[in-house]
Each structure stands twice: as structure tokens, then as C-alpha cells.
Amino acid sequence: MRIGVFVCHCGSNIGGTVDCARVAALARDFPDVAYATDPMYTCAEPGQAAIEEAIHEYRLDGVVVASCSPRMHEPTFRRTVERAGLNRYMFEMANIREHVSWIGKDKEANTNKAAELVRLAVEKLRHNLPLAASQFDVNKRVLVIGGGVAGIQAALDCAEGGIPVVLVEREATIGGKMAKLDKTFPTVDCSACILGPKMVDVAQHPKITLYACAEVEEISGYVGNFTVKIRKRATYVDWSKCTGCGACTEKCPAKKTPDAFNEHTGTTTAINIAFPQAIPKKAVINAQYCRQLTKGKCGVCAKVCPTGAINYAMQEEIVSENVGAIVAATGYDLMDWRVYQEYGGGVYPDVITSLQYERLLSASGPTGGHVLRPSDGKEPQTVVFVQCVGSRDRSIGRPYCSGFCCMYTAKQAILTKDHIPGAQTFVFYMDIRAPGKMYDEFVRRASEEYGTEYIRGRVSQIYPDGQGRLVVKGADTLLGEQVEIKADLVVLAVGIEASKGAVNLAEKLRISYDNHGFFMESHVKLRPVETNTAGVFLAGVCQGAKDIPASVAQGSAAAAKVLTLFARDKLESDPQIAQVDIRRCVACGKCLRCCPFGAIKETEFRGETKAQVIATVCQGCGLCTSTCPQGAIQLQHATDNQILAEVNALCQC
Amino acid sequence: MNDTVDLNRMRDTAFTAQVEALSGQNISACYQCGNCTAGCPAGFAYDVQVSQIMRGVQLGLKDRVLRSRSLWMCLSCSTCSQRCPNNIDVAAVMETLRHMARKAGIVSVPKMEKFWLSFLNTVRLFGRSHEIGTMVLYMLRSLRLHTDVDLAPTALAKGKLGLLPHIPPGGAEPVERIFTRYKERAQREGVRP
Numbered sequence: 001m002r003i004g005v006f007v008c009h010c011g012s013n014i015g016g017t018v019d020c021a022r023v024a025a026l027a028r029d030f031p032d033v034a035y036a037t038d039p040m041y042t043c044a045e046p047g048q049a050a051i052e053e054a055i056h057e058y059r060l061d062g063v064v065v066a067s068c069s070p071r072m073h074e075p076t077f078r079r080t081v082e083r084a085g086l087n088r089y090m091f092e093m094a095n096i097r098e099h100v101s102w103i104g105k106d107k108e109a110n111t112n113k114a115a116e117l118v119r120l121a122v123e124k125l126r127h128n129l130p131l132a133a134s135q136f137d138v139n140k141r142v143l144v145i146g147g148g149v150a151g152i153q154a155a156l157d158c159a160e161g162g163i164p165v166v167l168v169e170r171e172a173t174i175g176g177k178m179a180k181l182d183k184t185f186p187t188v189d190c191s192a193c194i195l196g197p198k199m200v201d202v203a204q205h206p207k208i209t210l211y212a213c214a215e216v217e218e219i220s221g222y223v224g225n226f227t228v229k230i231r232k233r234a235t236y237v238d239w240s241k242c243t244g245c246g247a248c249t250e251k252c253p254a255k256k257t258p259d260a261f262n263e264h265t266g267t268t269t270a271i272n273i274a275f276p277q278a279i280p281k282k283a284v285i286n287a288q289y290c291r292q293l294t295k296g297k298c299g300v301c302a303k304v305c306p307t308g309a310i311n312y313a314m315q316e317e318i319v320s321e322n323v324g325a326i327v328a329a330t331g332y333d334l335m336d337w338r339v340y341q342e343y344g345g346g347v348y349p350d351v352i353t354s355l356q357y358e359r360l361l362s363a364s365g366p367t368g369g370h371v372l373r374p375s376d377g378k379e380p381q382t383v384v385f386v387q388c389v390g391s392r393d394r395s396i397g398r399p400y401c402s403g404f405c406c407m408y409t410a411k412q413a414i415l416t417k418d419h420i421p422g423a424q425t426f427v428f429y430m431d432i433r434a435p436g437k438m439y440d441e442f443v444r445r446a447s448e449e450y451g452t453e454y455i456r457g458r459v460s461q462i463y464p465d466g467q468g469r470l471v472v473k474g475a476d477t478l479l480g481e482q483v484e485i486k487a488d489l490v491v492l493a494v495g496i497e498a499s500k501g502a503v504n505l506a507e508k509l510r511i512s513y514d515n516h517g518f519f520m521e522s523h524v525k526l527r528p529v530e531t532n533t534a535g536v537f538l539a540g541v542c543q544g545a546k547d548i549p550a551s552v553a554q555g556s557a558a559a560a561k562v563l564t565l566f567a568r569d570k571l572e573s574d575p576q577i578a579q580v581d582i583r584r585c586v587a588c589g590k591c592l593r594c595c596p597f598g599a600i601k602e603t604e605f606r607g608e609t610k611a612q613v614i615a616t617v618c619q620g621c622g623l624c625t626s627t628c629p630q631g632a633i634q635l636q637h638a639t640d641n642q643i644l645a646e647v648n649a650l651c652q653c
Numbered sequence: 654m655n656d657t658v659d660l661n662r663m664r665d666t667a668f669t670a671q672v673e674a675l676s677g678q679n680i681s682a683c684y685q686c687g688n689c690t691a692g693c694p695a696g697f698a699y700d701v702q703v704s705q706i707m708r709g710v711q712l713g714l715k716d717r718v719l720r721s722r723s724l725w726m727c728l729s730c731s732t733c734s735q736r737c738p739n740n741i742d743v744a745a746v747m748e749t750l751r752h753m754a755r756k757a758g759i760v761s762v763p764k765m766e767k768f769w770l771s772f773l774n775t776v777r778l779f780g781r782s783h784e785i786g787t788m789v790l791y792m793l794r795s796l797r798l799h800t801d802v803d804l805a806p807t808a809l810a811k812g813k814l815g816l817l818p819h820i821p822p823g824g825a826e827p828v829e830r831i832f833t834r835y836k837e838r839a840q841r842e843g844v845r846p
Binding site: 430 | 682684685686687688690691692693696697701702704705732736737738739740
């Protein structure tokens with residue numbers, strides 16, 4: 001074998017603390033090394049050209065580049081050697097920047113360590129084999145999980161790109177949290193007016209299949225070929241017949257059903273359409289409160305329905321869909337703020353969440369857009385907003401900032417003044433985070449034009465004064481004093497948490513999630529939409545706190561990734577996967593049980609059971625290879641022999 | 654008081670480190686939200702609010718912190734610690750500062766110290782606290798002869814003020830030995846007992 005070694009200076013990044021010329025000179029004595037040199041910038045165009053030339057001139061059949069992390073430039077150099085006619089797996093990288101020059105100052109020691117790492121890479125390369133990728137078909141359909149604004153955007157962009165979309169929504173209507181908002185910052189646009197048309201587009205688009213009241217039950221397969229089982233909950237209304245006329249909701253006698261869409265600020269009927277612009281605009285029966293379903297006596301909706309859509313015997317149903325890519329856009333929920341006893345722990349009706357306040361402000365809400373406080377239906381004159389309730393609080397395990405509360409609190413303070421011109425608003429804050437376009441100006445407007453009093457400090461206690469008002473005790477840290485306000489209504493800017501069931505879904509999708517249940521992107525800066533599972537993309541708050549424009553942008557970005565993936569008819573599978581040596585396999589089944597991707601199945605070979613790797617599903621994690629007691633299952637490009645060769649090389653140094 | 658705080662000259666990082674070591678709390682975790690001040694039931698009697706004391710410790714303003722009256726008005730109720738979003742035991746920091754101030758010979762509210770000494774004297778004598786003894790000693794020390802005397806008849810009637818001290822079964826000696834040990838240590842370290 002003839003190996004070429006290139007020890008990169010990376011300007012002064014490596015050259016400053018490693019004697020690269022000496023590493024190259026040492027490398028010339030390593031077995032099979034036919035050529036070694038130390039270029040200034042190997043990744044630059046002349047550097048790559050030099051590698052290609054050397055391959056031809058010295059008839060090299062393998063290349064080692066000692067430079068930065070393989071995460072940075074392994075794909076670059078693999079392409080380089082491929083251009084010169086070598087197999088891309090006949091290339092190895094020694095990381096002498098992140099692992100050597102950046103972490104040590106002793107040039108002598110650094111040079112020795114760099115030489116050792118080069119020796120290791122050379123030994124690995126000597127045991128490498130050319131590997132070839134196989135190709136497989138792509139099913140050009142996409143599943144979008146979650147019909148909030150991020151999911152809607154992803155679905156519409158994919159559909160506009162000609163890709164059939166399956167959109168799954170847990171609730172009875174799409175629109176997510178944005179549909180519940182009255183206005184949006186910083187323009188005070190009507191939320192329903194800007195989201196509504198997009199929701200209608202989803203309903204009307206011929207390429208979009210919408211499953212509302214449905215959840216993803218099971219996902220199997222791999223990029224290009226996922227099979228998804230979707231559980232459609234029983235709505236007790238045949239949606240193919242329901243016209244959304246609303247006759248049933250008018251006559252339904254069970255009028256004390258909790259109204260989840262209105263955040264429990266009011267009640268509704270057991271058969272209900274979430275709100276006037278709901279998509280799909282179909283009625284759904286809440287089985288827990290329906291008199292016919294609980295007591296067997298009523299049937300009013302069935303009598304009044306002009307199309308005979310009511311079906312009390314409806315059962316839930318599982319449907320199966322085949323897709324090639326998945327976009328997760330499951331959004332968020334508010335945390336349970338009742339852990340804060342100092343705010344009343346949920347006992348006082350006039351201490352409400354910001355999302356409840358949105359419903360009170362909204363014309364489609366329970367008060368028809370008049371701000372009336374829950375306890376006595378009176379117009380509040382003094383409204384206190386408390387920010388960071390359940391955000392940035394390590395003591396309850398929520399150290400993160402919820403991102404958009406500062407902005408919507410300013411918006412709600414402005415809207416309060418619009419609704420009740422005589423009202424006085426106070427905002428307790430720790431820091432104002434308003435980094436978006438026109439955001440800080442908006443917060444200034446709340447204070448300068450709408451007279452909102454911003455108080456830098458926290459609230460320690462809220463209790464009723466016995467005369468219908470609430471005493472809010474807090475601190476003004478700028479003043480260095482304790483302060484007290486008598487308020488009619490207190491609005492808590494409650495922090496967000498990952499959507500209920502997010503962790504469960506992440507496990508079905510085989511994607512990682514952080515300590516708080518938010519899905520992990522593949523790279524925090526450079527791959528913010530991709531996950532570590534090929535073919536699964538992220539959009540919206542399920543990945544981390546973000547506001548509407550950022551969610552929409554990420555929805556579009558996820559759609560762009562799906563369209564890019566589907567631009568090719570065939571996909572290449574990574575050949576760095578596990579392979580079973582059937583002569584050694586004893587069918588113990590350990591690999592089958594430990595594989596997190598379900599990539600190993602049992603097969604029959606000459607009447608004996610053996611393990612078999614499903615090449616397209618295997619992600620090359622290597623769990624099976626370290627579990628196999630026989631050493632029968634080997635990860636290509638990281639076989640036991642290759643790893644031992646590296647260990648040997650290190651131990652000889 | 655309102656002079657510019659010269660942070661080159663006045664910042665004492667060793668003081669911050671010492672408070673962290675003695676209290677076992679990470680002072681840099683405080684992000685100055687003000688929750689401790691908001692909930693402090695003694696805040697009305699403070700000259701410097703507790704969140705400002707935390708700020709002073711962060712900056713290492715040793716003199717300003719140790720001279721504050723607030724250290725002595727703190728009730729040790731720990732509401733601040735309970736409310737802290739960063740899990741800082743603020744009451745422990747206050748306690749630490751109080752000890753540091755006393756060792757440095759700074760007692761901004763002397764009658765507070767007099768009350769403590771009166772209380773501790775009864776504990777040393779009887780092995781347990783003795784309310785009337787504490788009252789009498791405090792009156793003598795502070796020369797505030799009428800303080801809360803009006804409450805005595807009601808408290809006596811309800812049996813809340815025992816005339817005779819309760820001495821534990823083993824006698825007062827074991828408790829006395831603790832006091833002696835502490836006194837010896839204080840002498841060794843050259844600080845006020």
C-alpha cells in the first residue's frame with residue numbers, strides 16, 4: 001500500500017504550537033507511507049489540488065490528512081480523494097487542531113502527540129477497505145406532525161413544491177397556539193386574520209391530507225421509506241357529512257363542558273366547534289360530558305343535525321400512511337404555574353395566565369372581546385403583569401428563558417389600554433428581552449405611549465384584600481424598596497414547556513431531546529432544522545422557544561430540506577453500517593434487542609436462524625458490535641481489527 | 654454614601670470568595686431578580702435591601718455590606734431562600750455576613766446583639782432558654798426597662814412565661830461545655846467571643 005500524509009499548518013492554528021514539518025518527516029518512516037508533506041492550508045483549493053497531484057504522481061492508494069476535526073472537513077477531503085480516483089473510504093483524518101494545538105502550549109509535546117495521532121491514522125488506513133454506497137428509492141410524500149403555525153407553513157410549502165403532505169393534528173382544529181391569540185406583536189395584527197387564510201389553504205390544498213383529532217401511534221422504516229400508523233380518535237361525528245352549520249352546538253343541553261380552546265375561561269357545549277374559523281370546521285363530541293354517551297339519554301344533536309352526521313357508536317381508528325420524510329412541529333404547552341403558592345397556586349379566579357388573557361381580549365373569546373375579569377365580570381381598572389413565571393427558575397428545574405413573554409406582555413399591556421382607556425397597567429420584569437426587528441421600539445411604546453409602568457423586580461405575594469381586589473406585593477430593585485399594588489386582575493406570563501407527549505414522540509421518531517423535552521437539532525448552528533435521524537426535520541417551538549416569525553421561518557426551512565431530499569429519485573445509504581458474519585453468528589438475539597433503530601432482524605440461512613442488518617435502517621451507531629459476544633457483527637469502517645490496529649499503533653509509541 | 658464606588662479600589666474579591674466558602678453558596682448564581690427583597694418580612698426595617706446586599710457581596714464591597722443594619726434586622730425566616738429561583742440559601746449568606754461582621758467588631762445594631770447575649774446567657778446557665786431571664790438581662794443590658802413589659806401579664810396568664818427555668822435531666826453542664834469550647838476557640842483565633 002502507498003499512503004500519502006498531509007500535515008496541515010492551518011495558518012498558525014496548528015503551525016503555531018506544532019512543528020508540522022517534523023511531524024511530516026516522522027511520518028515518512030511509518031509503514032507504507034510513500035509521501036509526506038506539510039501544506040499551509042490543506043482545505044483551500046491549492047491544498048486540495050496538491051493532494052490530487054500527489055495521488056497521481058506518487059501512485060498513492062490512501063491518504064491521511066492531519067488537520068482539524070473530521071466533523072469539519074472529512075467530507076471535503078473524501079471528495080478530494082474521490083476526484084483523484086480513490087475510494088472515499090481510503091482516507092483517514094488525524095485531528096491535530098482541536099485535540100492537540102488548541103489545547104496544549106508545549107510545542108515539543110504537541111509535536112510528539114501529533115505524530116502519534118498520524119501514526120494511528122496511518123495504521124487505521126492500512127486496514128481500511130473500499131466501501132460502496134447502495135441506492136434505494138424515495139417515497140416522495142411527507143408527514144407533518146402538528147398543525148400550529150410552523151407545521152402549517154411546512155405543510156403549505158411542501159404542498160406548493162408538489163409534494164403530497166399528510167398533516168396530523170392532535171386537537172380538533174389546526175392553528176395551534178397562534179389561533180388562540182388576539183393580536184400579534186410588534187404590529188398588533190389580528191392573529192386570526194393572518195393565520196386564518198393559511199388554515200383555509202391547508203383545508204383546500206389538493207396535496208394536503210389533514211387528520212385532526214389524531215395522533216401518531218407508531219413510526220417504522222427509514223429515510224425515504226417511513227411507515228406511520230395514525231390513531232384517529234372517535235369524534236362521534238361523521239366528518240364526511242358534517243357541514244359545520246353549528247345547529248348541534250346551539251341545541252346541546254350539556255352547556256357546562258370545559259372549554260379547552262378558550263383556556264377554560266368559559267364553558268361550552270359537549271358537541272362543539274372550537275372557534276368560528278376552525279379548520280376543519282367540523283363538530284366534535286366531548287365524550288366525557290355528552291349526555292347521550294354518559295347517560296344514554298339525550299340524542300338532541302342527532303335529531304337536529306340536518307345531514308345525519310352524528311354517530312354515537314363511532315370507534316377510534318388506526319390508519320397507515322407511507323412517507324419519505326417527517327417534519328415534527330409539535331409546539332409547546334404552558335407549564336403548570338400552580339407550583340407557585342405565592343401567586344395563589346390557582347385559587348384566585350382573577351390571577352390568570354397570559355394565554356387566558358388572550359382569550360379575554362379576543363373577539364371570538366368567551367367575553368366577546370371585552371376584558372371582563374373572571375370573578376365578577378367587571379372591567380378591571382388596574383392590571384398587573386408578572387413576567388418570568390416558570391421561566392429562568394432553576395429551583396423548579398426550568399432554567400431556560402421562554403423567549404417571547406417580554407414581547408407579548410408589552411402587547412397585552414398596550415391592548416389593555418386600547419380596550420379600557422382608563423386602565424393602569426404595571427409590568428414586573430427581571431430583564432426585557434426584545435432583540436427582534438422593531439421589538440424594542442414596541443416595548444418602549446408600551447411604556448411611553450400607553451403609560452405602562454415597568455417595575456424592575458419580582459412579585460412575592462398575591463392575596464385578596466377582602467374587598468374584591470388583589471394585593472400584589474413585590475420589590476422595585478431599582479428603587480431598592482418593597483412595593484405594593486392593589487390590582488383588579490393579575491396576568492402571569494407563564495413559561496413554556498415541551499408539548500405534552502413530546503418525549504414519547506421523540507422516541508417514536510428516534511430523535512434526541514434535551515433535559516426539558518425539546519427536540520435536539522443536528523448541529524446547534526449549522527444544522528438547526530435537521531435531526532440526527534435522517535429524514536426527520538424540526539419546525540417551531542418543539543426545538544426550542546421561538547416566536548411566530550421564527551417558527552414560520554423554520555417551517556419553511558424544514559420544507560426546503562424535505563424538497564431538497566426529494567429532489568433526487570434515489571438516495572445513497574451510508575456504507576458505514578453493521579454487517580453480520582453469518583459463520584460466527586449464534587443467533588443469541590442480543591444485537592436485535594440492543595439496536596435502538598430496529599435495524600436488525602432474524603433471517604433463515606440453510607435452516608439456521610441468523611441475524612441480518614437492514615442496511616437502510618442501520619445508523620452505524622455500533623451498539624450491536626460491542627454487544628455481540630461472538631464478534632460476529634462488525635461496523636464497517638470501524639471494525640474490531642481496525643480499532644485494534646489503532647490501539648496497537650498508540651501503544652507502540 | 655452617594656460617592657462613586659471606585660471598583661478598582663473598593664472591590665474585594667477575597668471577601669466574595671470568603672462569603673462563598675463560609676456560606677457554601679454560589680454568589681455568582683444570583684441574577685438580581687429581587688425575589689428575596691420582594692418577600693422579605695423584615696424589609697421595611699432594612700437600610701439596604703437583601704438583594705442589594707447580595708449585589709454588594711458579588712462586587713466585594715466588604716465595608717458597605719458588613720456595616721449594614723439589615724444584617725442585624727434579618728429574622729432568619731428563610732423566605733428569601735425559599736423563593737430564590739437560583740437555589741441560593743440567601744438566609745445562610747445573611748447569617749455568614751452577620752458572623753463576619755461580629756468577628757470584625759462591627760455591630761451596627763448593638764441592642765440586637767445585647768438581646769442575643771441575654772438569650773444565650775440563660776441557655777448557658779440553665780441548659781435551656783428561659784424567657785423571663787432573657788427579658789431581665791436584656792433590660793439591664795439595654796437600659797430599656799419598659800420594653801414589652803405590658804405583654805407580661807397576658808403571657809403569664811396563658812402560661813407562656815415560666816417563672817422558674819426548666820433544667821434538662823442531665824443538668825446544664827453539657828451545654829455549658831459547648832459555650833466553654835466556643836470561648837476557647839474564639840480566644841485562640843483572636844476574635845470576639
